[in-house]
Amino acid sequence: MSAGADFLDRLLAAVPGSQADTPVKDYPTVRLSAPKDLLPAARLLKDELGFDYLEMVTAVDWLGPVNLGGFVSNPNPNPFTQKHPGPPVSPVAGPGVTYRPVLDLLWSFGDLVKNRKVFLRLEVPRDRAEAPSLTGLFPAADWQEREAFDLFGIRFAGHPNLIKILTPDFLQGHPLRKDYVHAKDRYDAE
Amino acid sequence: MQSEELIVTEGGLEMDTMFVNMGPQHPSTHGVLRLGLTLAGEVITKAFPDIGYLHRGTEKLMETRSYHQCVVLTDRWDYCSAMTNNLAFCLSAERLFGTQVPPRAQALRVVMCELNRIASHLILLGTYGIDIGALTPFLYTFREREMILDLYEKCCGARLTYNYIRLGGVAADIDSGWVAKCREFLEFFKPRLDEYDTLLSFNPIFLARTKDIGIISKETAVAWGLSGPNLRGSGVSYDVRKSEPYCGYEQYDFEVPLGASGSCWDRYFCRVQEMRQSVRIVEQALAELPTGELMAKGVPKIPKPPAGEAYAHVEAPRGDLGIFLVSDGGAAPYRLHVRAPCFINLAILQEILVGKKVADVIAVLGSFDIVLGEVDR
Numbered sequence: 261m262s263a264g265a266d267f268l269d270r271l272l273a274a275v276p277g278s279q280a281d282t283p284v285k286d287y288p289t290v291r292l293s294a295p296k297d298l299l300p301a302a303r304l305l306k307d308e309l310g311f312d313y314l315e316m317v318t319a320v321d322w323l324g325p326v327n328l329g330g331f332v333s334n335p336n337p338n339p340f341t342q343k344h345p346g347p348p349v350s351p352v353a354g355p356g357v358t359y360r361p362v363l364d365l366l367w368s369f370g371d372l373v374k375n376r377k378v379f380l381r382l383e384v385p386r387d388r389a390e391a392p393s394l395t396g397l398f399p400a401a402d403w404q405e406r407e408a409f410d411l412f413g414i415r416f417a418g419h420p421n422l423i424k425i426l427t428p429d430f431l432q433g434h435p436l437r438k439d440y441v442h443a444k445d446r447y448d449a450e
Numbered sequence: 451m452q453s454e455e456l457i458v459t460e461g462g463l464e465m466d467t468m469f470v471n472m473g474p475q476h477p478s479t480h481g482v483l484r485l486g487l488t489l490a491g492e493v494i495t496k497a498f499p500d501i502g503y504l505h506r507g508t509e510k511l512m513e514t515r516s517y518h519q520c521v522v523l524t525d526r527w528d529y530c531s532a533m534t535n536n537l538a539f540c541l542s543a544e545r546l547f548g549t550q551v552p553p554r555a556q557a558l559r560v561v562m563c564e565l566n567r568i569a570s571h572l573i574l575l576g577t578y579g580i581d582i583g584a585l586t587p588f589l590y591t592f593r594e595r596e597m598i599l600d601l602y603e604k605c606c607g608a609r610l611t612y613n614y615i616r617l618g619g620v621a622a623d624i625d626s627g628w629v630a631k632c633r634e635f636l637e638f639f640k641p642r643l644d645e646y647d648t649l650l651s652f653n654p655i656f657l658a659r660t661k662d663i664g665i666i667s668k669e670t671a672v673a674w675g676l677s678g679p680n681l682r683g684s685g686v687s688y689d690v691r692k693s694e695p696y697c698g699y700e701q702y703d704f705e706v707p708l709g710a711s712g713s714c715w716d717r718y719f720c721r722v723q724e725m726r727q728s729v730r731i732v733e734q735a736l737a738e739l740p741t742g743e744l745m746a747k748g749v750p751k752i753p754k755p756p757a758g759e760a761y762a763h764v765e766a767p768r769g770d771l772g773i774f775l776v777s778d779g780g781a782a783p784y785r786l787h788v789r790a791p792c793f794i795n796l797a798i799l800q801e802i803l804v805g806k807k808v809a810d811v812i813a814v815l816g817s818f819d820i821v822l823g824e825v826d827r
Contacts, residue, residue, distance in 0.1 A: 284774070285545045285760040313672055318787040320776050326513045354757040354779015366774070368761070368789075372672065372686060375693040379761075400675030403797040411509075426502040426826060435510055436785075 267309045268378070275301045281381055284366075289379040295391050301380060302367070302397055311369035311378060314398035317405055318366050319412045323386065323438040324359040361386045363412060367394070384414070386437075393419035411436040467495060472811065474503050480577065481822030485799070485811065494811070497803035499796055504826040512786045517543055517617055517753045520783065525611035527788065528824040530573050533559075533566040534766040536615035541696055542762035542773035543617055546755040553740040555619035556697045561632075561735045562602075562614060563697075563764075564728040568639070569598040570767035571721040574819045578718060579650050581816040582659045587650045594642055597635045604628055617753060618746035629736055636729050643726055651722055660715040664802055664814035667712060674798040677791045678769025679720040680818055684712030690765040702731045714817035721767075721819070752781050768792050768819055792824040 268288050272278055277293030278301065292298060305311035367380040384391060393416035394401040405416045406425040413434035416422060427435060432443045473484040482503035488496035508527065512520045524539045525532040537559055544551065551559075572595040576588035599609045606614040606622050614621050624632075650656055666676070671684040681688055689706045691699040707723035709716025757779040763772035769791025776785040795818050803811055 282759075285758065287761060314675055315770070316772060316774065316787070316789045318774060320785045325780075326510075328514070354754075354777075356757045357778045366787075368772075372688040372693075398675070399673050399801070400794060400797070403793065407793075424502075426505045428502065435507060 267311075267376070270309065271301060271304060271378070274304050284379050287368075287377050287379055289381060292380060292382045295382060295384065298367075298380070298382060298392050298394070299397075302369070302394055305369050305378065306397055310371045310373060311376070313370035313372050314367070314394060314400040314404075315370045315377070316366070316368040317394070317401055317408055319408055319414060319436075320364040320366070321386070321412065321436065321438045322358075322360050322362050322364055325438070327439050327441055363389050363414060365391055365408075365414065389414040390417060391415075392417050393422075395419055410434070413437065465490060470808075474500075477580075480816070480820060481825075483796075483815075483820070483822055483825070485803075485815075487803075487808070487811070489808065492807050494803050494806050494808065497800050497811075499799045501793075501796065501822070501825050504822045506827065508827050509786050509788065512783050514782055516781050517755075517783065518751075520786070521616060522611075522613050525613055526823060527790065527827055528570075528766065528768060528771075528792065528821045529610060530821050531563075531566045531570040531767045532610065532612050533562045533615060534764055534771060536612065537563055537697070538762060538764045538766070538771045538773045539775075540615050540617055541764065542760050542775045543753075543755070545760040545762050546758055546775055546777055547617070547749075547753065549618050549746045549749065551619055551697075551746055552743040553698070554623075554742045555744050555746075557735050557739050558620045558624065558744070559615055559697045560699065560702070561624075561732055562605075562612075562620075564731045564735070565598050565601065565632075567728045567767045568725050569595045571725050572598075574718070574721055574816075575646060575650065578816045578819075579656070581812050582656055584650055584653065584656060587646060590642070590645065590649065594639055597638070601628065601632055601635065604631070616745070618749035619744045621744075623744055629739070632732070632736060636733060640726075640729060643722065643729075646722060651719060657715065659809075659813050660713065660718060660817065662711075662713055663810050664714045664806070664817060665712050666798070666802060670798070670801075671712065674801070675794045676769070676798060677795065678766065679724065680717055680769065680795050682706065683709035683717035683720045683817075685709055688770075690763055690770055694763070696762070696764060699731075702734050704728075704731050714813050717817045717819075754779060754781050763789065766791060768821065768824070769795060788824075788827055790824045790827060792818075792820045792822075793827075796820055796825055 271290055275297050278290050281289040281291035283289045362383045363386055365382045370377050393405055405419055408414045409422050410424045410426050411434055433440050468489045470487045470489055472487055474482040484500040486498035487494050508523045512523055521536055521539060524535040527535050572591040576591035579587040603609050605624055606612050666684050668684050668686050671681050671686060685708050687706055687708055692706055704727040707720050709720050755777045757777055759776045761774045763770050771791055772789035774787040775783055778784040
């Protein structure tokens with residue numbers, strides 16, 4: 261997958277401040293330095309380098325271990341063991357990981373003709389989670405950005421219809437954020 | 451129903467638009483999908499697919515489950531093809547661990563996933579027929595599907611949610627009796643495919659309802675990120691089994707059927723032809739079934755992969771199913787994202803339904819073959 265990296269060189273040269281990142285196994289990955297670089301990078305990928313297939317839009321919250329208040333019931337009841345150990349959430353990060361208050365956005369672009377794929381990444385602060393929308397270039401971004409907005413609270417500037425998509429209208433907060441705590445609603449047991 | 455603003459038609463006629471809820475309880479929406487349709491007469495002027503009724507938050511749940519427990523949850527996305535869900539997750543996790551899967555397990559994975567593709571496409575054939583008004587094919591396709599489920603039951607004990615493909619291999623072996631029974635099924639099944647063509651595929655009423663309806667051009671299909679038979683129905687040759695072979699798909703000889711015009715019928719017929727190819731793949735895999743281990747050595751009871759990120763995708767019956775997995779070195783995935791093909795395939799509805807008649811909504815929606823368990827996750 262690392263072969264044919266000339267498109268990577270062109271991308272890195274055209275977008276100042278971007279750098280090759282630790283690859284998502286085993287695909288070429290580029291980290292952007294600022295949100296304003298996303299649209300030029302995506303346009304270059306689409307129009308000149310042949311990556312016309314937006315495959316995935318998602319994010320990772322690097323705040324730290326998940327808050328178990330985000331789960332409604334007993335996280336992992338097991339009637340067959342006397343004392344179940346609970347969910348396997350590690351309180352400390354493994355080597356090579358630093359918890360930090362950022363959302364790490366991820367876009368994956370595909371080239372269906374040459375069978376190539378490239379990942380773009382961008383870190384945004386958790387309290388100002390904003391990125392440009394790709395809906396103008398790729399209609400496929402429409403629902404995937406709405407999903408990221410719903411579950412992570414990322415605002416995609418320029419999205420024509422940025423509303424909740426998966427969670428119910430009355431649900432407060434963004435469930436995939438690590439500090440999400442479930443607020444009791446009418447469907448919870450008393 | 452409620453009436454909306456007045457519009458003036460081309461003939462100068464003043465008329466009300468009407469807002470109609472199709473679903474979430476509607477037999478043709480194949481689950482809990484709601485379509486908010488704004489109609490001018492019988493023509494749709496605006497379509498608003500509303501999803502999330504089946505959202506169970508599996509991505510969040512997996513953040514507190516061990517890797518082995520996650521496999522169980524993957525079954526529940528696309529419950530018509532649970533094997534490929536298992537496989538996508540395991541491939542992604544194995545990439546993270548660097549596990550090498552033994553050859554027999556690889557071949558068994560291919561056999562099971564291809565049988566699952568047949569079973570899943572059979573559901574589409576049957577239910578699409580019902581949507582269009584042909585009740586009979588349903589009875590035939592479910593008879594054949596039942597035989598595949600029997601094979602699964604014999605091998606792994608489950609009929610719908612298999613949890614068969616595990617980290618590092620597969621859960622259970624097959625014996626010579628199973629292989630014989632599977633061959634028997636394939637021999638029974640091949641002539642049935644021709645039967646479906648006479649029953650449904652080339653039935654004049656079915657053709658009238660689906661041919662030239664819901665046409666998606668190549669460019670539109672790629673721009674909206676369609677995958678699987680929906681993309682190939684528009685004539686784009688993209689199949690993960692060919693472009694990034696996994697589990698040894700490069701050894702098998704099979705073709706990728708393409709549609710000509712991107713109509714509902716093309717999407718449907720792609721699937722019929724795919725079943726023929728799946729039969730070929732299963733036959734080849736059974737003929738050269740390697741002997742040996744079922745599980746890779748040294749997969750721990752509570753796996754803790756090194757910190758890192760992995761992406762793996764497979765060609766599920768409904769499209770390109772990808773799993774993006776992040777590990778922080780703990781026993782549970784730090785983050786898991788599903789690139790759910792049904793979810794992404796469904797988004798195009800808001801564009802292509804505009805200008806269609808209400809009756810065509812059912813033909814178009816059915817041809818996408820969605821499973822709401824995967825749309826909402």
